[in-house]
Every structure is written in structure tokens, then in C-alpha cells.
Amino acid sequence: MDKAENLDLTPAEARRLETFKQRYREETRALISQRLNHFQPLTGGTYTSVTIRDQKTRWGSCSSRGTLSFNYRLIFAPPAILDYVVVHELCHLTHMNHSAAFWAHVSSVLPDYRVRRQWLKDHGQELSVERHMEKRGIPLKLEETPSHKET
Numbered sequence: 496m497d498k499a500e501n502l503d504l505t506p507a508e509a510r511r512l513e514t515f516k517q518r519y520r521e522e523t524r525a526l527i528s529q530r531l532n533h534f535q536p537l538t539g540g541t542y543t544s545v546t547i548r549d550q551k552t553r554w555g556s557c558s559s560r561g562t563l564s565f566n567y568r569l570i571f572a573p574p575a576i577l578d579y580v581v582v583h584e585l586c587h588l589t590h591m592n593h594s595a596a597f598w599a600h601v602s603s604v605l606p607d608y609r610v611r612r613q614w615l616k617d618h619g620q621e622l623s624v625e626r627h628m629e630k631r632g633i634p635l636k637l638e639e640t641p642s643h644k645e646t
């Protein structure tokens with residue numbers, strides 16, 4: 496359930512949310528590029544570019560031209576989960592499929608990848624900017640601020 500996404504945002508609130516998303520997107524880009532540098536020597540493979548996208552369903556992808564794409568919402572995931580997606584896409588540079596050889600490659604870098612993969616299946620839908628802001632106590636709505644009553 497993601498009630499926040501159904502909130503009726505005013506144009507100003509929507510623009511503000513967009514600014515937050517942009518900031519998180521930049522954070523994702525910085526962190527992912529750091530983790531790619533960390534894991535690439537372990538997985539091998541050569542990527543040509545990295546894109547950060549706002550996608551509903553996919554966490555990452557790897558094109559035959561060597562472009563790696565990642566979902567910006569990974570910034571809201573625990574670091575171990577982001578690492579799993581990074582390693583998964585890096586391994587696709589060698590295996591463009593989900594063959595046994597692909598999973599053996601992933602497992603050679605992250606022996607506990609199954610647990611991380613399962614976490615993403617179970618909790619991935621919870622990784623939204625709205626929920627993240629709610630957790631941090633950052634209001635999505637700017638108007639209708641409740642008046643504080645003296646008691």
C-alpha cells in the first residue's frame with residue numbers, strides 16, 4: 496500500500512517533490528558509481544555508461560552495448576541491497592541472461608545474494624520517495640498545516 500502516491504499535490508508541492516527526487520537521484524548516481532568501482536574488479540566486464548532512471552518495476556538493466564541502468568529508488572534500500580543490484584548488472588556484462596553460469600558468477604562475489612534478492616522482492620515496493628520522506632518527517636503537503644492548540 497502506498498497511500499502517499501495518491502496524495503493530491505498542488506503544483507508547488509509537486510515541483511518541490513520533483514526537487515527532492517532530483518537530489519536523491521544525484522545521491523544514487525554518486526553511490527552507484529562508487530559501488531561499481533568497488534565491484535567491477537571482482538566481476539570483470541566493461542561498461543560504457545551508467546544511467547539512473549525513475550522506474551516503477553525494474554531495479555537495473557544492462558544493454559548489449561554495455562550501458563548499465565539503475566533505479567534511483569535504490570538509494571532508499573539498505574546498502575547490501577543496492578550492492579546486490581550493482582553486482583547483478585555487472586555480471587550481465589559477462590552473461591546476458593539468467594543462466595546457471597550467471598548466478599554462479601553473482602554468487603562468487605556475493606555468496607548470500609539469494610537473501611538480498613528475496614529482500615528486494617519482498618520490500619522493493621516500499622522503496623518510494625514518498626515513504627522515505629514520511630519516515631524522515633519531511634511533509635509532502637505544504638498547506639493544511641495543523642494549528643497547534645494550547646492545552
Ligand SMILES: [Zn+2]
Nearest residue numbers: 583587592593
Ligand atoms: Zn538480470
